[in-house]
Amino acid sequence: MGQSMGSFGARNVDLYMNDNPTFDPQTGFSFERKPREMKAREEDLISARIPPQFRDYCAHYLLDYQVCRYKNMPMLYKCAHEKHDYLNCEHQDYVLRMKEFERERRLRLREQRIVGAA
Amino acid sequence: MQKFSICFISFFVLFSFSMINIFFFSYFVMNNLVYILEWELISFSSMSIVMSILLDWMSLLFMMFVSLISSVVIFYSKSYMSSELNLNRFIILVLLFVFSMILLIISPNIISILLGWDGLGLVSYCLVIYYQNIKSYNAGMLTALSNRVGDVFILMVISWMMNYGSWNYFFYLDFMVNDYMMMMISVMIIMAAMTKSAQIPFSSWLPAAMAAPTPVSALVHSSTLVTAGVYLLIRFNSLLIDMFFFKVLLLLSGLTMFMAGISANYEFDLKKIIALSTLSQLGLMMSILSMGFPDLAFFHLLTHAMFKALLFMCAGVIIHMMNDIQDIRFMGGISNFIPLTCLCLNVSNMALCGIPFLAGFYSKDLILEMVSMSNLNFFIFLLYYVSTGLTMFYSFRLTMYLMINDFNLLSVYNLYDEDYVMLKSMFTLMMMSVLSGSMLMWSIFSYPYMIYLPLNIKLMVIYVSILGAFLGYLMSNMNIYSMNKYLKSYNLSSFLCLMWFMPNLSTYGLNFYFLNYGQLMLKNIDMGWSEFYSGQGLVLILKNYTVFYSFFQMNNNFKIYLFSFVLWVCFLMMFMMIYLNSL
């Protein structure tokens, strides 16, 4: 429910959880934003047979974790650090996406304000 | 010689099989391997019926759990069923059950799935009616017929899959997702899985099936048979994700979870309480499955199998000790007499509730947090959390009834932990239900889930658990002057107590019409027209004919016969003459 409650405040601008950003990424920023770079290489992901839904910006940590799992197969608790790194990265990623969501919401509100004023 | 009884041999074989499986599982999960073996039986009209075996980490792990639990249960039933005359039959039935379960687990082919599926239905029927009294016959028929609905759906799936030219559904999952036929197939698969896993319209059979012997309940009706439906849907999952019917399943399974949790609070039969808690957990698995997390459902399936089998085995010890009494109103204070069994019972109950670092905690907490992370409506969210609280609620009520109060049956009694065979097998499972959560958590999640929640939502599980435990304590507490809560809300209580009247609605209410129609058919068709037109009528007509014929035959007047032949010849001659004249 956390998700639906979190996005509940954005219903008045017709914004839902899975919507994509519609504004120009540079709007309202003084500095230049760079697109995020994918650190894991495609062929590595393919050779490690990572399913497509996990090939995100944290996939390089995931690769590390997989390698660790492969090395210490029965004693998987030895990979706690790799797992933690991966989950941390996913967490940062999530926070970023939430920030984008909030930015989108505010931009839409601003647009409404401008249109309403005009 | 006593050592080499059928129980011991079966235990040994199954246990070794489970150890082999755990070895292969770690190898397969490490290398991310999938093996498919195929053997073509018959091929006709370019369709081939193949016996195929699919080995991947999922099937291997499930096989390992099934064989481990069944080996332990067989070991346990050596003592539980020790005075049984037909022990061999019992063990063979259980082994047949394990065999068909394994057949179901390893087959990626809908025909061989049917083989296992029907085997499960048949053997579970035989096991439910094992004590041959009226109650178990009724329960067995209810079980068999409810499962039969699912069998019919699987059969229809087979005929629909004929359109694809092969029954290896495994190969079509990725490519045929948007196909109309595949949509029909998946609806039927969902229906079949709902019957096997006792989801809401079909859930009345699971508490009824508790007429089976307790080891059977431990193996069949808690950990393996009922999870067959969940397992089937896990296999079909990639097909079902975006379907409308999967959303319906989410609602139904959520309601199942809720309904079973409430009914367990009103139930007094020890085994039925556990059965209803199984039903609640099945609803949990189904609903998380229908939200699109098959691996979470699988995880909960495995841990749940462990502690639920253990719970049933403890209940079996108690029932055994109390002279077949299952009603918890007769019990109380048994922790003073059988501390070891009560230890196991408490561990499994707490694992069920999700007390931290027991098996249930890992799966259940993960499931609930993933529920919180997803986009859901408030109703489903409520169902999840209320049901979690209810789990705590009935577990505490059970604990209070069994252990805390005074013994309630006789004034002279002598109860003790008599049997080390049972205790040994229970301790094996207790170790597993402590450890298996974290072990599985490490091993099967190659792609870990990230959870990021506000504090209160994160702690919501603990809130509802504490609330549930408190209510459970209050509910089983009874003073002299206490009002009877049951009587005050009699109608509502009966409604909740009888599983929302589901047995009446889905079975007793429904089958009346079929029976009535069947009787009409019998009267009018079988014993009426079809008798007249096929059986008796035909014989009557033929008899008349043969009497008529015998009149000619039995005159036995040779002269007339020969004369008639000559007459025939003369007749023909005459015509021939006419014919020849006309030439």
Add this chain to the structure above:
Amino acid sequence: MFYFMNSNKMFFIFILFFSTLISISSNSWLGCWIGLEINLLSFIPLISNSNNLLSSEASLKYFLTQSIASINFLFFILLKMIFMKNFEMNNFFSIMINSSLLMKMGSAPFHFWFPNIVEGLSWFNNFILMSWQKISPIILLSYYFNKNFLILIIMLNAIIGAIGGLNQTSLRKLMAFSSINNLSWMMSSIMISENLWIFYFLFYSMLISIMCFMFYMLNLFFINQLFFININYLIKLSLLINFLSLGGLPPFIGFFPKWIIINFFMNNNFYFITFILIMSSLILLFFYIRIIYSSFMFNYLKLKWIKIYFKNKMFILLNFISMVSILGMILSTFFFL
């Protein structure tokens, strides 16, 4: 029963066989007639048995019917020779020649002699009458037949064979009616091809040989003799299965020739006849099963001093043929794997 015990009968049986060969291999109608006559005259001594009054009655009846049929046959082939050229077809001639041949083989509208005579014959004579004596008339029939007439006769045979056997208590009469029914299959097969007829005939004679031998060995003539409890259960069982095979129930070999005939009939669009044939064999199966069923159920007769068993030598022979009859179709599929 076996005529190698008796030199006279051996002589006549030899003539019986060869007369059939004469009749089916001669190239003129007169030669055929001669073969038929010799056949008749050699079968009568085989029938006769000085100990049995019924057999002499049967031989007389046999002689009368066959000679009338022969006379007609001779008369019409002579007429045909006078009136018609070779290879010319005429409805009336063919019907008349067919009628006399039908009478010779005991086919339906002229079959009234058949159950009567059968009553006076031993099982081995019955076997000869139902199998070997059919060869020459049917082959001659195939030389010159009227198709429409024959179709009518086939249906009549099927129905009469089925209905006549329904309330028989004598096993010999029952077998006679069953042979009338099978005659319809044989005639329909001869309409398709001679090879098909040979195929059907071989299977049919094998099946009735089992039945006749078995009845001979158990000395059974009436249904109620089957109710003896002294008869071994296994014997009854093998009787049952052979009956089912004779009636043409699918897993047994009796079904095989019928199946093939049905197949050819379908190819030639004879649907209605096929329907009649199948339905009549259903009735046939019904009364076969009724016999055996009651013999399993009513074990109320117990003979005190009799033990019923097979002689060993016969038993092996019989078992072998029974095995072919029971498993033949199943085993033969393995040749085609």
Add this chain to the structure above:
Amino acid sequence: MANVPFLGLKTHSQKVCSLFKRTLRNLEAFYDRRNVYRYQAVLMRERFDKNAQVKDMRVATQLLKQGEEELFLQQHSIPRKFPLSPGGVAYERVVQSPDWVLDYWHPLEKAQYPEYFKRREERKKEFIAMWEKEYGKEEKKDQHH
């Protein structure tokens, strides 16, 4: 057994006793702790005793009917049953085969317990003799059917 009218007939006091007993069983199902149940049972006893002195049969019957109705409306959904009594979980779980089954054993089976069956035959003879002494010899009926 329609021509035996007195079997199902109970007196009024029997009916009241039966109602009281069923009421107690129902209370037992509701109040599972013994002391609580005793308290409730005493209260229930008092309700019955209050009307024990009613002399008018019409009123008494009416009261009985009311009591039955109240019991029916407050019947526990899961009544408390002892396992071996009718309705219980283990009812008829162990089947005792009737005595005459032994007579249908095969002679070879009987030969495994020679002493028992010898004595059994003797007992049977004694029983038949006793029977015939009491009721006279059985008439020979025509067994033909």
